[in-house]
Amino acid sequence: MDTSRSASVPAVEMRGIVKRFQDVVANDRVDFTLLPGEIHALLGENGAGKTTLMRILYGLYHADQGEIWVRGQPATIRSPKDAIARGIGMVTQHFALVPPLTVAENVILGHTSGIRVDLAEARRRVAAAAQRLRIPVDPGARVRDLSVGERQRVEILKALYRGAQVLILDEPTAVLVPQEVEALFASLRRLRDSGLSVVFISHKLHEVMALCDRVTVLRQGRVVGTVSVAETDRNTLARMMVGRLIQPVSRPAHPAGHRVLLRLDRLSARDDRGLLAVKEVSLAVRAGEILGLAGVSGNGQTELAQVLDGTRPAESGRVLVDGQEVPTGDPVALMAAGIGRIPEDRHESVVAELTVAENMVLEHLDEFVRNGTLDREAIHRHAARLIQQYQIRARPEDPIRTLSGGNMQKVILARVLERAPKVLVVAQPTRGLDVGATEYVRGKLVEQRERGAAILLISEDLDEILELSDRIAVIYEGHIVAILSGEEADPERLGLLMSGAALRAEARPPGGM
Amino acid sequence: MGIRVERAPAPLWIRPLLPLLAVLLTFVITAGLVMAVGVNPFTAYYYFIVEPLAGRVSAIEVLVKATPLLLTGAAVTFAFVGGYWNIGAEGQLYAGATAATAVGLLMEGVPSWLAIPAVVLAGFVAGVLWALPPALMKVKLAIDEVVTTLLLNSVALFGVSALLNGPWRNPISQWPQSPEIAASAIFPRLIPRTRLHLGFLLAIAIILVLWFVINRTAFGLRMRAVGLGPRAARFAGIRVERTVLTAALVSGGIAGVAGASQLAGIHYSLIEAISPGYGYTGIIVATLGTLNMVGVALAALFIGLIDTGAQTVSRALGVPVYLGDVIQATLLLVTLSVLLFQFYRIRWGRRAG
Numbered sequence: 001m002d003t004s005r006s007a008s009v010p011a012v013e014m015r016g017i018v019k020r021f022q023d024v025v026a027n028d029r030v031d032f033t034l035l036p037g038e039i040h041a042l043l044g045e046n047g048a049g050k051t052t053l054m055r056i057l058y059g060l061y062h063a064d065q066g067e068i069w070v071r072g073q074p075a076t077i078r079s080p081k082d083a084i085a086r087g088i089g090m091v092t093q094h095f096a097l098v099p100p101l102t103v104a105e106n107v108i109l110g111h112t113s114g115i116r117v118d119l120a121e122a123r124r125r126v127a128a129a130a131q132r133l134r135i136p137v138d139p140g141a142r143v144r145d146l147s148v149g150e151r152q153r154v155e156i157l158k159a160l161y162r163g164a165q166v167l168i169l170d171e172p173t174a175v176l177v178p179q180e181v182e183a184l185f186a187s188l189r190r191l192r193d194s195g196l197s198v199v200f201i202s203h204k205l206h207e208v209m210a211l212c213d214r215v216t217v218l219r220q221g222r223v224v225g226t227v228s229v230a231e232t233d234r235n236t237l238a239r240m241m242v243g244r245l246i247q248p249v250s251r252p253a254h255p256a257g258h259r260v261l262l263r264l265d266r267l268s269a270r271d272d273r274g275l276l277a278v279k280e281v282s283l284a285v286r287a288g289e290i291l292g293l294a295g296v297s298g299n300g301q302t303e304l305a306q307v308l309d310g311t312r313p314a315e316s317g318r319v320l321v322d323g324q325e326v327p328t329g330d331p332v333a334l335m336a337a338g339i340g341r342i343p344e345d346r347h348e349s350v351v352a353e354l355t356v357a358e359n360m361v362l363e364h365l366d367e368f369v370r371n372g373t374l375d376r377e378a379i380h381r382h383a384a385r386l387i388q389q390y391q392i393r394a395r396p397e398d399p400i401r402t403l404s405g406g407n408m409q410k411v412i413l414a415r416v417l418e419r420a421p422k423v424l425v426v427a428q429p430t431r432g433l434d435v436g437a438t439e440y441v442r443g444k445l446v447e448q449r450e451r452g453a454a455i456l457l458i459s460e461d462l463d464e465i466l467e468l469s470d471r472i473a474v475i476y477e478g479h480i481v482a483i484l485s486g487e488e489a490d491p492e493r494l495g496l497l498m499s500g501a502a503l504r505a506e507a508r509p510p511g512g513m
Numbered sequence: 514m515g516i517r518v519e520r521a522p523a524p525l526w527i528r529p530l531l532p533l534l535a536v537l538l539t540f541v542i543t544a545g546l547v548m549a550v551g552v553n554p555f556t557a558y559y560y561f562i563v564e565p566l567a568g569r570v571s572a573i574e575v576l577v578k579a580t581p582l583l584l585t586g587a588a589v590t591f592a593f594v595g596g597y598w599n600i601g602a603e604g605q606l607y608a609g610a611t612a613a614t615a616v617g618l619l620m621e622g623v624p625s626w627l628a629i630p631a632v633v634l635a636g637f638v639a640g641v642l643w644a645l646p647p648a649l650m651k652v653k654l655a656i657d658e659v660v661t662t663l664l665l666n667s668v669a670l671f672g673v674s675a676l677l678n679g680p681w682r683n684p685i686s687q688w689p690q691s692p693e694i695a696a697s698a699i700f701p702r703l704i705p706r707t708r709l710h711l712g713f714l715l716a717i718a719i720i721l722v723l724w725f726v727i728n729r730t731a732f733g734l735r736m737r738a739v740g741l742g743p744r745a746a747r748f749a750g751i752r753v754e755r756t757v758l759t760a761a762l763v764s765g766g767i768a769g770v771a772g773a774s775q776l777a778g779i780h781y782s783l784i785e786a787i788s789p790g791y792g793y794t795g796i797i798v799a800t801l802g803t804l805n806m807v808g809v810a811l812a813a814l815f816i817g818l819i820d821t822g823a824q825t826v827s828r829a830l831g832v833p834v835y836l837g838d839v840i841q842a843t844l845l846l847v848t849l850s851v852l853l854f855q856f857y858r859i860r861w862g863r864r865a866g
Contacts, residue, residue: 311748
């Protein structure tokens with residue numbers, strides 16, 4: 001874009017960064033250059049290594065190889081403290097705010113000198129900074145009373161207040177509603193124009209196109225290329241990101257069953273704060289069908305998945321498996337009815353310190369008891385068989401926490417699939433997995449469809465939804481706003497539905513815009 | 514230059530050496546103090562650790578001292594494994610001792626085969642009942658059990674005190690203590706002319722049973738799952754509340770048996786000082802034993818040893834008993850620190866790369 005910008009010294013330069021996690025190479029000789037005063041997207045699928053790279057820059061991880069230069073100086077960044085000292089700030093997906101403290105207190109926390117803190121003075125300075133940066137926050141408000149979007153602004157303000165000249169945002173829109181996204185983008189553009197460099201981690205093409213100046217695309221831990229947004233288009237970026245042209249996925253034609261195995265009837269549920277998160281959701285999933293549930297994170301998917309895995313009772317409505325009503329909030333009843341559950345957070349469905357073998361039998365322990373004691377032989381044999389059958393790289397007696405994400409997911413998959421469930425409720429099944437494991441998991445889901453299972457696939461990965469689903473339901477603010485057939489669906493249309501824009505447009509009478 | 518601690522399991526062969534390392538470190542740390550009272554630290558240490566094991570009577574005394582710790586250590590461990598932080602073993606012990614006294618007093622003329630089980634059972638039931646309110650509050654209302662179980666300890670102690678200064682005061686004693694329980698309710702001695710009593714066997718048996726329950730039964734695996742990952746346990750369909758409640762109540766019951774055992778095995782009448790903090794030391798035993806019943810047994814014996822040693826050293830060398838307490842406390846702190854090296858290691862200097 002601007003030639004004077006590219007001529008100046010880069011704000012950050014990362015050269016040849018390599019980072020390994022056990023058997024996965026998260027970053028493979030990554031080069032990344034961030035110019036002053038640009039918004040630079042790091043684009044890639046989940047697990048492409050975007051967050052890892054930025055965590056290295058922010059000192060949360062340490063690179064196995066490679067070097068970092070900040071404003072032309074070689075820099076050793078061993079901790080976020082080092083990064084902050086060099087003017088690098090990061091807003092992670094999990095905010096590091098203290099809810100009972102005020103905005104001003106949160107902003108100055110860890111950035112005070114001496115023992116005494118003049119809170120009134122701090123509040124004035126934070127207010128001044130907020131005004132100068134045009135980030136609308138109330139310095140006196142308690143963080144616990146703020147919305148997610150407001151909390152994000154506090155995080156940004158905190159980073160800038162500490163003198164960040166480089167701001168890293170990790171999927172900042174994942175938690176925002178559309179209006180908040182617009183406000184965020186406006187803020188970021190203003191900050192960019194005043195000289196801030198922004199790294200914008202995303203896997204959403206339309207956001208990158210709308211906001212960023214340049215894009216670096218990562219795939220499987222490697223840089224595919226860096227391009228200027230003005231000189232590219234969505235299709236090119238999509239191709240770079242996935243490594244192939246996105247085209248209507250041709251699924252093997254298979255007999256669509258008629259029997260509805262999973263039916264949700266006006267199902268509602270509350271979230272942890274007691275607010276209605278799932279609102280009268282009605283869905284039917286037939287035998288041999290994958291119904292994809294698409295939506296922006298935080299629109300009720302988590303709560304819906306939890307109602308169906310038994311860890312959250314429904315507020316109202318019914319769940320029917322093969323025509324029989326099943327009580328919610330009871331994992332045992334749901335499993336007995338024939339629901340197999342692959343939960344969103346795999347770490348909360350396995351006990352980290354227990355072994356692979358123990359985790360594999362935990363849900364059906366009574367079948368492994370003989371004469372009142374655990375049949376340890378049988379438990380071991382069972383694990384060894386599943387490990388072999390599902391190609392899990394682990395031994396039965398390994399604590400499950402020592403497994404990679406992919407292998408852990410295979411354990412969960414094995415535990416569920418070996419019981420040939422009628423219904424599968426699968427949430428974010430490939431989140432954080434490497435490409436090989438992702439392929440494996442998706443292949444298994446297709447296999448289950450062919451076996452005749454009814455599969456509800458809840459995923460924030462649109463490509464995953466498009467690739468696997470026979471039909472796609474879109475959830476927005478807890479409502480199902482549309483159900484499309486696989487053929488009708490394309491990313492554009494889904495994107496619109498997911499953002500709620502289509503809903504608002506359609507809700508109005510024609511010509512009433 | 515800096516110091517970093519990182520998670521890195523130590524090789525297996527090092528683990529048995531760690532307690533030895535702890536003993537050596539404690540020796541170094543406390544040597545100055547021992548010399549300050551004019552005693553050769555080597556001699557003091559000999560009396561502290563070696564001498565108690567050298568003689569038959571004092572070696573058996575180690576087992577006597579270990580008996581209540583075996584029980585409270587097992588009690589605390591059982592609760593901790595189930596994810597219930599029972600800090601109330603002390604109070605549960607007092608409740609158990611009180612009930613054992615009440616039943617023991619009634620056993621006049623009742624044969625031992627009936628009287629002794631009755632006393633033990635009374636201790637168990639009283640421990641369960643004392644543990645019940647905080648456990649229910651935890652499970653039903655999510656009230657933190659660390660605070661409630663801890664506070665109930667004082668309630669139990671003052672309750673006993675009130676009993677001993679009031680209705681149960683033994684008229685022929687100048688101290689606040691209850692009358693003696695019936696002779697048939699007193700635990701038999703295992704070895705003549707020692708204080709080793711039935712309670713020791715009872716403790717070993719309970720430890721074996723609990724080990725079996727934790728490691729070999731479906732309930733035990735469920736309990737471990739609840740303790741290690743309550744959310745995952747709930748996801749797997751385990752009744753978390755019921756499991757926690759069971760762990761808490763069994764723990765209280767066993768702490769109650771510790772009280773019954775001290776009463777019917779050692780004191781025969783209830784006194785305020787029936788426990789010099791066995792319930793709290795049980796937490797240390799559980800921690801030193803890394804929440805595993807074999808470790809708990811070893812830890813209880815070890816603390817029994819240094820308890821005995823503290824008396825030996827003060828008797829032999831005339832150093833204040835309190836010095837024994839200091840050495841014992843230091844040893845515990847050092848051992849706890851050193852045991853961390855099973856799982857962590859310290860790296861000096863900056864990280865490579």
